[in-house]
Amino acid sequence: MKSVIHVSDVSKNYGSHQVLEKISLNVEKNKIYGLLGPSGAGKTTLVKMIAGIETPTKGSIKVLDTLMPNLHNMTRIGFMAQSDALYVELSGKENLEFFASIYGLKGQKQKERIEHAASLVNLTEFLKKPVHQYSGGMKRRLSLAAALLHEPEILILDEPTVGIDPVLRQSIWNELYKLSDAGTTILVTTHVMDEAEKCGHLGMLRDGRLIASGSPQELKESTASTTIEDAFLYYGGVRNEN
Numbered sequence: 403m404k405s406v407i408h409v410s411d412v413s414k415n416y417g418s419h420q421v422l423e424k425i426s427l428n429v430e431k432n433k434i435y436g437l438l439g440p441s442g443a444g445k446t447t448l449v450k451m452i453a454g455i456e457t458p459t460k461g462s463i464k465v466l467d468t469l470m471p472n473l474h475n476m477t478r479i480g481f482m483a484q485s486d487a488l489y490v491e492l493s494g495k496e497n498l499e500f501f502a503s504i505y506g507l508k509g510q511k512q513k514e515r516i517e518h519a520a521s522l523v524n525l526t527e528f529l530k531k532p533v534h535q536y537s538g539g540m541k542r543r544l545s546l547a548a549a550l551l552h553e554p555e556i557l558i559l560d561e562p563t564v565g566i567d568p569v570l571r572q573s574i575w576n577e578l579y580k581l582s583d584a585g586t587t588i589l590v591t592t593h594v595m596d597e598a599e600k601c602g603h604l605g606m607l608r609d610g611r612l613i614a615s616g617s618p619q620e621l622k623e624s625t626a627s628t629t630i631e632d633a634f635l636y637y638g639g640v641r642n643e644n
């Protein structure tokens with residue numbers, strides 16, 4: 403299977419603080435790859451570098467065979483940041499029109515893509531409302547729609563379901579599965595163990611290091627764990643003494 407994201411020996415420092423240490427991973431085309439780790443593990447920093455928003459201190463990142471950061475490549479990537487980058491005084495539709503124009507979508511094509519992306523996240527009937535009247539979950543869904551507008555080959559989602567109720571969370575995951583079946587490669591960060599189970603492949607990140615990677619099943623089997631949480635604790639150095 404072809405890898406579309408290659409992270410090779412990447413380290414990142416902010417001043418003297420080393421946030422990531424020698425990370426290497428590959429994400430295969432059409433897969434849903436989950437980066438699992440507690441708050442502060444370095445997930446956001448890593449996905450920002452893959453999206454081309456930050457640069458590694460050491461090592462290199464290639465996305466779709468191109469060294470990142472690369473401006474042209476960024477049009478092939480959809481990035482949904484952890485905090486919603488929305489204009490709250492504007493309506494949902496106006497926000498999507500703004501992001502669509504950044505991606506160069508115009509006229510009828512723009513209209514179609516906005517309608518499609520809004521319906522994917524169940525926001526069609528709320529598009530005329532100003533975003534400051536949206537709930538937290540609606541803002542997350544609008545941000546997801548914005549990241550999907552230009553039909554990116556690679557979708558990078560930083561904690562996409564934080565603040566979203568379980569029913570909607572499930573519907574967003576159903577959408578992610580559909581997108582992946584249709585050929586989109588998805589990289590998603592999470593600190594929620596049951597969400598990690600939904601990914602085809604997992605990378606476990608702790609204190610800036612990749613402590614394990616594999617399918618959820620492989621990670622559980624190789625540690626004789628019944629849950630991803632136990633597997634994570636095992637790889638993190640907390641052995642069950644019983």
Ligand SMILES: Nc1ncnc2c1ncn2[C@@H]1O[C@H](COP(=O)(O)OP(=O)(O)OP(=O)(O)O)[C@@H](O)[C@H]1O
Nearest residue numbers: 416419421439440441442443444445446447448593
């Ligand atoms: N711009 C920055 N300058 C200095 N330190 C930073 C910067 N961005 C992140 N850090 C530090 O890097 C570490 C990793 O942060 P990061 O946001 O990548 O973790 P995370 O796993 O995504 O956590 P969370 O889920 O809470 O966002 C933290 O200690 C954080 O304080």
